[in-house]
Amino acid sequence: MKDPVRLFIVPTPIGNLEDITFRAVRILKEVDFILAEDTRTSGKLLQHYGIDKKVIAHHQFNEHRTVEAVTDRLRSGATGALISDAGTPAISDPGFLLVRACIQAGIVVECLPGPTALIPALVNSGIACDRFLFEGFLPHKKGRESRLAGLAEERRTMIFYESPHRVAKALARFAEVFGEERPACVSRELTKIHEENVRGTLKDLAIYFAGKAVKGEIVIVVAGKET
Secondary structure, eight states, X not given: OOOOOOEEEOOBOXXXXXXXXXXXXXXXXXXXXXXXXXXXXXXXXXHHTTOOOEEEEOOTTTHHHHHHHHHHHHHTTOOEEEEOSSBXXXXXXXXXXXXXXXXXXXOOEEEOOOOOTHHHHHHHHTSOOSSEEEEEEOXXXXXXXXXXXXXXXXXXXXXXXXXXXXHHHHHHHHHHHHOTTOEEEEEESTTSTTOEXXXXXXXXXXXXXXXXXXXXXXXXXXXXXXX
16 A cells, blocks of 8 residues: 655745645645745735644755654654745755655655746746756855856756846846847746736846846746857
């Protein structure tokens, strides 16, 4: 008989609260406890769907300390769900360490399909999406330039996450490394009321966002180098 799932990885909406599956809501109501990146942020979603469960903070600053306690609890027979502030856990968010620890301990893990910002940004961009490379957040300082240099000849479409206050600087640097005329798209506030997808060359986008006060999560899609 197959062992029961003890840890569910549950994607949550990246903006619009309606972007959650029926199954995700059911599982969040059925598990014994929920691990959340930010209990206050997740509390709004859980309250919206009438989910009243014990919520435990599990984020990048404490996950190394809490993994053992969580796996012990799951091994004892409890069931849990891991959620992040938005999107799929472990994708540029905490989660990998716990999933790995559970697998090593023989605990059954199951990840539900669901929201992640990179896919709608890629499709919205109008840039080739048959083959792509997800880079997530580049290092802020050490290793950033070497990473960009290694991507200079990349032929696949590239996807980056960036913080609002760094987007203009990132676009300007991308233009220097990949070429000013390289097609790109900047998506922000995906699925929200003020969603914006700005398309153009890296030069055009760098000019557009220069000195502009930007809010929300940012996804930058850059075309690969032409053959």
